[in-house]
Amino acid sequence: MSQYQPARGMRDFLPEDAQKMRHVEQTARQLADLYGYEEVITPVVESHELLAAKAGEEIRLRMYTFNDLAGRKLALRPEFTPSLARLVATKLRTAPKPLKLFCIGSLYRYDEPQFGRFREFWQANYELMGSNKPEADAEILTITSDLLHRLGLCNFYLKIGHVGIIRGILTQEDIVEDQQNQIMQLLDHKQWEDALTATEKLGATQHCQTTLKNLFETKGKDTDRTLKKIKQTVKAYEKATAATENLQQILDLAQKSGVQHETLIEAGFARGLEYYTGMITEAYVPELEGLALGGGGRYDKLIELFGGEPTPAVGVAMGPDRIVLATEKQNINLTQKKENRILVVPIKPEMKTQAFEIASKLRRQGIVAEIEVMGRELSKALADADRRGFTHAVIAAPKEAKEDKVILRNLKKHEQKTIKTNELVNEIQAQQK
Secondary structure, eight states, X not given: OOSOOOOXXXXXXXXXXXXXXXXXXXXXXXXXXXXXXXXXXXXXXXXXXXXXXXXXXXXXXXXXXXXXXXXXXXXXXXXXXXXXXHHHHXXXXXXXXXXXXXXXXXXXXXXXXXTTBOSEEEEXXXXXXXXXXXXXXXXXXXXXXXXXHHTTOOSOEXXXXXXXXXXXXXXXXXXXXXXXXXXHHHHHTTOHHHHHHHHHHTTOOHHHHHHHHHHHTOEESOHHHHHHHHHHHTTTOHHHHHHHHHHHHHHHHHHTSSOOOEEEEETTOOOSOTTOOSEEEEEEOGGGTTOOSEEEEEOSSHHHHTTOOOOOEEEEEEOHHHHHHHHHHTTOOOOOOOXXXXXXXXXXXXXXXXXXHHHHHHXXXXXXXXXXXXXXXXXXXXXXXXXXXXXXXXXXXXXXXXXXXXXXXXXXXTXXXXXXXXXXXXXXXXXHO
16 A cells, blocks of 8 residues: 555545535535525635634644744634634625625544544535524525435434523523533533533522523424423523524524425534524434534624624535535435537547547537547447447548548447538437437
């Protein structure tokens, strides 16, 4: 085995794998257009201060950081949202609202490589900035579901919560934000008992402990029933009650969007990033249980943190890597077969110029065309073309060229005919029908 392998946690994408990734990317970009999201491109390298500000302790520890030659501390982006918030706080601060931004690209975290988790991975982000209304959150849920539907995934569900419920309780118990962040990190790792112990040590009342314990046990796919139970549990906490009502409004709108998805409401659900302020979500399929296909939520204070105007915002990041894994588990074919793929074969050296002319003419008509560049004999060239999945071969031969003709061979039917060169495109298209 060669010593020159990709760095641990990094991958090469061979043609078929790259085609699947690009298909997901293309679908995500088309969806952005349909919903009115404009694409932006941000740097792979950002200041460490920007990326670490509200990343959460786990991500801060896993960032690829380095100092440049001027001694500035930089990092490879572990996510897109801080870069987009910076963009809105600076170059787009006076842009009309709402701002609807889309971006896609590679991200980096020093995770332990395992199935579905790599150190270089991809995300497609949809960010809606400027609206604090529940319809903005509902649109993000709709986009999440719509993308998975368009890629053919079945039986997926969205896990949905609202960090305002837990934070509302902790705030009323006089637990400050930094301490709340530590508790939310424990919830992100489903360490329910540790979270309860932490709140007890911070002086939370017994009623708080009982309320949180009940919330951690409250989850279900019956939206109305689950939300009713949450409202009853948090009725003594004003901000938590308001957050629950906000979640109810969001879900009501999302369920009426026409894009259907199964919903799992989880009252104790948290995500590792510290900047979330409202609704949060993650998308799952049963075949990859435990690996989210994407996630996001509301973050109303991040843009202001980076020097911008107070700007409410909500977004979601979808993971093309894991979406491809999910489609493979569900036997969904993302590789798109070319309808026609033509090999142009010059059978004599003097026919090479005509071969290039023919290939160029086919490409101008949107037909995939390659030229035989290996110098093979005709029989070997045709056998190789058939093996590689070409549908036709165009044979450029001296005798036919004198009459401005070529030989068109249908490699699937093993039939061939001699036709005028100017009829070649129409004949290939006719054989496709």
